Amino acid sequence: MVLRELGIRGTDAVFFHSTKRDRVVFVDEVPPGLICPVCDDVFVAPRIAPCGHSLCATCVEKVNKQTGKCFSCSASANPEDFTEDNVSGVQLGDLRVFCRNALGLRQVDDDDGSEGGASASKHGSGGLELFIRLEGFDHTACSAAVRLRELDTHEVTCEFRSLMCDLCDEEGEDEESRPPGKSAAQGGTSALLGADGGGGVCGFTCMTRDMPRHRATCTMRVTNCPFATSGCRWRGSAGRLPAHRASCRKQPRRCPNGCGAYVGVGPMMMRHLDTCSMGEVACDAPDAEERPGDPDPLRCPAVVQRGRLAEHRREQCPWARASKCRQCHVLVSQRSTGEHTSARCASNREPCPNQCGTLVATRELQRHLNQDCDKAVVECPYGPLGCGARTERSKMPGHLTHATGQHLELTRRGLVDAQRRGDELRRVVDSHRREMAAGVEAQRSEAAATLAAKESSIMQGVRELCAHDAEVRAHAAGEVEVLTRAADDQASTLGGQALDMIGALQPPRTCAASSTRSRGTRTVRYRRCGLRWRQTKARRRCSSRR
Ligand SMILES: [Zn+2]
Ligand SMILES: [Zn+2]
Ligand SMILES: [Zn+2]
Ligand SMILES: [Zn+2]
Ligand SMILES: [Zn+2]
Ligand SMILES: [Zn+2]
Ligand SMILES: [Zn+2]
Ligand SMILES: [Zn+2]
Structure with missing residues (x-):
């Protein structure tokens, strides 16, 4: 809390540092009357005692409260007796001080630590040293010396004031990829809040006067896509532009016609294609000759590159290339020279034989007489109904008007006649x-009768066939009866013979199973074949024959 002297090495300059204040250095020596006897520093909010001595407001609190006397003259004075020292206050405000942007603080290691630099100072306390950066030696120093009362005001506008760049990183969005309803402004807000990955603040610090230059090149400055003219709505931090640019859908494309031009997409491309020299267009050249009989003549259908259209018309186009007819001096397209000579050339035309005043090409004469010639004699269109009028074509409308009644009568008769013939x-x-x-x-009816006769004869045939069939069946049954009887006889004869032969055979021993005897007759039953034999003295007989 003491006013220090700051001397600059190598010069005689001495400045006064008020350690009680935050970095305040006085340019001139401070008058002794403005220095507080208690704190030995320039007054801060001076208050004056009734005896006329002044102290800082804080020093009054600190010293006078305990002693109850003036610090300078020992006259009795209570703290309540001190009033605001306006005179000293005004003088204080007039003192010239350096702008704080001319001052610097630096760490010092030892007594000789303050080396180099544009200025030097006596050491401050705690190893921190305040020094003055003089203009001309340090371009970041403010050279202003202002009145103490104006110091704060000056520092607000001082162009050497340190300022931090507060531009934010904005990711930027394409119009297409932005969700519906979310505007560009909202996108910016969320970027500020760091919601979508961007949102960092630049933080670069420089003097106020250098800030515009920094902002012009700051990577966080918001910029438009360079292809905005092609319709890209992207807006974001300059640092993100290269990445966007590489994927920008609106970046110029090569012309599809192969003319080599790079053109922005959308309307610009459409405009280019309308004029691209490699684009294809129809020649569409009209016929050079006027052709009254052909209201919608063909035009050249050739398709050529736009850049070669003039060349095509000059050197190839049979429509655009024309020359004057040697006979009639009319301009004739190359494609129809022959046609012109034979059909339209005046030198090839002759006057109509009906003297209608028209020049007609020879080959067109018959058509002219049949369809156009006013002097040609034609029959009334009511001729088939009985009108025998014949007159020049130009007079026929007049006849039709005058003979309306007659034509009506003819029509009526024609109708009646037609009706009669219709009835007939x-x-x-x-x-x-x-x-x-x-x-x-x-x-x-004839066909029906024939059919009936045929049917009855067929029925007769069927009945005869049925009778014949029954006869055949009866005959066959008789035959079968005779054959059956003969077969039975034969079978019984054969059976008797066979049994006799079997009876003569000895039954096999292995087959014998049991035998019974009664009244001299022995009956043997064979287990395997199931036969029973009854043996008597007179004769052996098989029981199955009984
Ligand atoms: Zn004081
Ligand atoms: Zn300044
Ligand atoms: Zn910046
Ligand atoms: Zn873009
Ligand atoms: Zn092109
Ligand atoms: Zn053409
Ligand atoms: Zn001609
Ligand atoms: Zn008529």
Whole structure:
């Protein structure tokens, strides 16, 4: 809490550092009357005692409260007796001080630590040293010396004030990829809050006067896509532009016609394609010759590159290339020279034989007489109804007007006649129809009779066949009866013979199983074959024969 002297090495300059204040250095020596006797520093909010001595407001609190006397003259004075020292206050405000942006603080290691630099100072306390950066030696130093009362005001606007760049990193979005309803401004806000990955603040610090230059090149400054003219709505931090640019959908594309131009997409590309020299266009050149008989003449259908259209028309186009006819001096397209000579050339035309005043090409003459010539004699269109008028084509409308009544009468008669003939025709048709119906009916009944006769004869045949069939069946049954009887006889004869042969055989020993005897007759039963034999003295007989 003491006013220190700051001397600059190598010069005689001495400045006064108020250690009680935050980095305040006075340019001139401070008058002794403005230095507080208690703290030995320039007054801070001076208060004056009734005896006329002043102290800082804090020093009054600190010293006078304990002693109850003036620090300078020992006159009795209570703290309540001190009043604001306006005179000293005004003088204080007039003292010139350095702008704080001319001052620096630096760490010092030892007594000789303050080396180099534009200025030097006596050491501060705690190893921290305040020094003055003089203009001309340090371009970041403010050279202003202002009144103490204006110090704060000056520092707000001082262009050497340190300022931090507060631009934010903005990711930037394409119009297409932005969710609906979310505007660019909202995107910026979320970037500020760091919600979408961006959001860092630049933080670069420099003097106020250098800030515009920094902001012009700051990587966080918001910039538009360079292809905005092609419709890209991207807006984001300059640092993110290279990444966007590489994937920007609106970046110029090579012209699809292969003209080599790179053109922005969208309307610019459309405009380019409308004028691209490699684009294909139809020649569409009209015929050089006027052709009154052909209201919509063909045009050249050739498709050529736009850049070569002039060349095509000059050197190839049979429509655009034209020359004057030697006979009639009319401009004629190359494609129709022959046609012109034969059909349209004036030198090839002759006056109409009806003297209608028209020049007609020879080959067109018949068509002219049939369709166009005003002097050609034509028949009235009511001729088929009985009008025998014949007059020049140009006069026919007049005849049609004058003879309306006559033509109506002819029409009426024609109608009546047509009706009569219609009735006649109907009668003929009716009689024909009746004849045909009768013929059809006769044919039908005849066919029915034939069918019935055929049916009855078939039925007769069937009955005869049935009778024959029964006869054959009866005959066959008789035959079968005779054969059956003969077979039975033969079978019984053969059976008797066979049994006799079997009886003569000795029954096999292995087969004998049991035998019973009664009244001289022995009956043997064979287990395997199931036969029973009854042996008597007179004769052996098989029991199965009984
Ligand atoms: Zn004081
Ligand atoms: Zn300043
Ligand atoms: Zn910045
Ligand atoms: Zn873009
Ligand atoms: Zn092109
Ligand atoms: Zn052409
Ligand atoms: Zn001609
Ligand atoms: Zn007529």
